Amino acid sequence: MDSIIVRGNGPLKGQIPIAGAKNACLALMPATLLSEEPLTLTNAPRLSDIRTMTELLASLGAEVTALQDGKVLAASCHGEINPVADYDIVRKMRASNLVLGPLLARLGHAVVSLPGGCAIGARPMDIHIDALAALGAEIELKEGYLHANARGGLKGAVHEMRFASVGATENFLMAAVLAKGTSVLKNAAREPEIVDLAKCLRAMGAQIEGEGTSDITIEGVDRLHGATHPVVTDRIELGTYMLAPAICGGEVECLGGRIDLIESFCEKLDGAGISVEQTHTGIKVSRKNGRVRAVDVVTEPFPGFPTDLQAQMMALLCTAEGTSVLEEKIFENRFMHAPELVRMGAKIEVHGGHATVHGVEKLKGARVMATDLRASVSLILAALAAEGETMVSRVYHLDRGYERVEEKLSAVGAKIERVKGD
Ligand code: UD1
Numbered sequence: 068m069d070s071i072i073v074r075g076n077g078p079l080k081g082q083i084p085i086a087g088a089k090n091a092c093l094a095l096m097p098a099t100l101l102s103e104e105p106l107t108l109t110n111a112p113r114l115s116d117i118r119t120m121t122e123l124l125a126s127l128g129a130e131v132t133a134l135q136d137g138k139v140l141a142a143s144c145h146g147e148i149n150p151v152a153d154y155d156i157v158r159k160m161r162a163s164n165l166v167l168g169p170l171l172a173r174l175g176h177a178v179v180s181l182p183g184g185c186a187i188g189a190r191p192m193d194i195h196i197d198a199l200a201a202l203g204a205e206i207e208l209k210e211g212y213l214h215a216n217a218r219g220g221l222k223g224a225v226h227e228m229r230f231a232s233v234g235a236t237e238n239f240l241m242a243a244v245l246a247k248g249t250s251v252l253k254n255a256a257r258e259p260e261i262v263d264l265a266k267c268l269r270a271m272g273a274q275i276e277g278e279g280t281s282d283i284t285i286e287g288v289d290r291l292h293g294a295t296h297p298v299v300t301d302r303i304e305l306g307t308y309m310l311a312p313a314i315c316g317g318e319v320e321c322l323g324g325r326i327d328l329i330e331s332f333c334e335k336l337d338g339a340g341i342s343v344e345q346t347h348t349g350i351k352v353s354r355k356n357g358r359v360r361a362v363d364v365v366t367e368p369f370p371g372f373p374t375d376l377q378a379q380m381m382a383l384l385c386t387a388e389g390t391s392v393l394e395e396k397i398f399e400n401r402f403m404h405a406p407e408l409v410r411m412g413a414k415i416e417v418h419g420g421h422a423t424v425h426g427v428e429k430l431k432g433a434r435v436m437a438t439d440l441r442a443s444v445s446l447i448l449a450a451l452a453a454e455g456e457t458m459v460s461r462v463y464h465l466d467r468g469y470e471r472v473e474e475k476l477s478a479v480g481a482k483i484e485r486v487k488g489d
Contacts (some may be wrong), residue, residue, distance in 0.1 A: 068489065070460045071473065073450035074482040075432060078317030078360050081479035083308045083322040085349070086112040087298030089468050091260040092140075093162040094237045095267050095298060099129050099142035100169035101241060102271055104293030106142045111298055113137035116160055116467045123163050127170070129280055143293075148173065150242035154180035156212060160467075160469060161234075168238030171204055172245040172432045177215045181208075188414045194235040202239070202246050215250060223248030223287055231256040231281070231368045243285040244273040250285045257281065258369040259328050263299040270294035302328035303432055304469060306376040307444050308350045311476060313341040314383050315452045316354045318478050324350035331372045335380065338362040339387060358475055361389030361426055366397050378404045378445035385413040385449060387426035404442035407435040411446075411453055432457040440468045447472065460488075 091291070095218040099106040111117060116318040117133035121131040121140075129144035136320065150170055155162040157180040170177035172468045196206050202221040207214045223246045228235060238489070241264075243250035255261070257279055265278035271294045274286035305324045311320040312334060326333050326345045333343045336352070339359045344351045361384060366374040372399035384391040386410055395401045402422050405415045410433045432455030437443030443465040450457030456462060459465075462485070465472060 068459065069462050070458050070461050070486045071447060071465070071489060072484050072486055073447055073457045073459070075455065075457070076453060076480070076482050077315065079112040079312050079315050079319050079479040080317045080482060082320045082322050082349070083475050083479060084254060084320050085106055085305045086470055087302050088112070088263070088301035088303070089114055089116055089262055090162070090233075090303070090335065091116055092298045092447055093261040094260060094264045096124060096131065096140065096142060097165045097169045098241060098264070098267060098271065099124065099131070099144050100166060100173055100424045101128065101245060102293060103145045104143070104289040106293060107295040108142070108173040109138070109295065109297045111138055111140045112301060112465065113470045114160065115470060119156065119160045120162065120408055123152060123166065124414050126153060126156060127166065143327065145433045148321040151175050151235070152177070152179040157182050158302065159188065160440055164192060164234060165237055165241075167195065167400055168199065168241035171199060171215050171217055172221060173243045175217050175220060179213050179215070181211055182278065194230060194232040195238050198235045198252070199242055202314070221246035222249040225251040225253070227253035228255065228432055230254070233261065236261050236283070240264060240268065240275065240283065240285065243287060244268050244275070244291065246287040248287055250287070251287070252283045253281065255283045256368060258298055259302060259318050267296040268295065270296055273416045274321065287306065299326060300325060303373065303375040305329060305374070306332050307379050307448070307469070308475065309336065309343070309350060310379050310383050311481070312352050313339070313354050313359065314386070314448055317480070318351065318353035320346060320349050320351045322349040326350060329373070331374055335362050335364055335372065340384065347475065356412050357389040358426070358428075359383060359386065361387040362393040363392045365394040368397070374398055374401065375441050377401065378441040380448040380472050381405070381415070381422065381424060383406065384424045384426065385415070385430055386428065386452065387424070389426055391400060391424045391426070393422045393424065403438040404445045407438070407442070407446055408449055409437055411449055411450070411457065429454055434458045434460070437461045437464045442467060443471070447483070451476070
């Protein structure tokens with residue numbers, strides 16, 4: 068298994084290009100199942116999770132071809148469709164559950180294994196099931212697989228979710244676009260990735276209104292056609308790289324970055340004493356002299372502070388002046404990075420969903436282990452400003468969500484390299 072070695076050093080300077088959003092792309096790719104005509108996604112990120120979704124769609128009978136070095140995905144699904152999403156692929160990634168809605172809409176039935184994914188809590192499927200059941204699907208769990216049937220076709224309905232689940236909103240949208248009549252999803256998730264999916268579905272001929280708000284209205288249509296759609300910027304990759312100069316000092320411009328994608332995160336950086344500025348080409352972040360100030364953080368659905376940036380923010384707060392409290396409200400068990408940061412000299416106490424971080428002046432390099440996608444990058448960020456050398460092992464998690472992390476950080480002056488393992 069590969070490791071990443073980081074030698075802590077001084078200020079960073081330069082530009083980092085931000086890729087298309089992994090989480091948007093993972094929802095956009097299954098939309099190809101909704102039409103016989105081709106769907107082309109530009110600005111796609113080059114990540115192992117995207118390859119897993121490609122493999123899953125291929126197993127269902129769709130073809131996804133990576134063009135321009137993987138930046139463009141040409142998808143099409145005109146032949147026979149296999150309704151079974153097998154455990155062997157689904158277990159690699161929870162987002163595989165996003166084929167459930169489109170398969171049901173196109174075929175009237177689907178058999179999808181319960182997913183795996185990051186080890187960050189129970190992550191059940193009840194909200195997805197309730198949302199699709201509202202559209203008339205009958206769903207049963209048999210031997211680890213969800214068997215979904217809508218014999219007479221899906222029918223539009225008004226449904227309110229008990230929690231604004233991102234994945235369940237995406238599944239509902241992709242099912243309702245081909246249902247008979249009007250659907251309204253209440254308490255829908257408002258994340259930018261939902262807005263991006265709605266835009267793409269509209270380009271394919273769907274009738275959707277209200278995305279980005281808590282109420283989304285969908286008027287079902289008989290068929291969807293092909294389209295070309297650019298994947299929205301990855302706000303989590305963006306926030307992660309914005310933290311690099313915040314942690315080490317210096318000035319970095321994240322190309323393609325938009326403050327409206329991560330406003331609550333930018334507010335916290337501002338509170339910590341980091342300067343954030345929207346430019347014509349991206350977001351410029353700089354930290355001058357002096358220590359970062361402690362800030363409290365609560366993770367919430369969009370537009371709140373994203374859970375996917377909590378671990379990285381903790382890495383920053385480890386060396387802040389004062390005590391910060393981070394509250395994780397989206398996932399249970401999402402502080403696995405804390406004991407690893409403690410190995411680097413951080414002072415962190417975790418009690419249930421709260422982590423209290425007492426800022427220390429400096430972290431020290433150590434051997435640490437990546438436990439999930441965002442945790443692994445938080446260790447790299449912490450290592451950038453730590454004294455000495457840090458070796459982060461089990462970085463395969465990192466490759467699920469960050470393309471060319473060593474290249475991007477080296478380009479702004481970080482001392483980081485990958486060591487190939489077996
Ligand atoms: C998506 C993102 C993930 C991000 C998360 C929250 C993708 C591919 N992944 O995940 O990176 O961390 O949003 O912003 O887009 N829940 C249930 N029952 C359900 C569904 C969810 O209880 O049926 C719970 C989950 O266990 C979790 C919370 O709801 O505690 C949030 O989950 P959800 O919004 O569905 O996240 P994902 O779509 O899985």
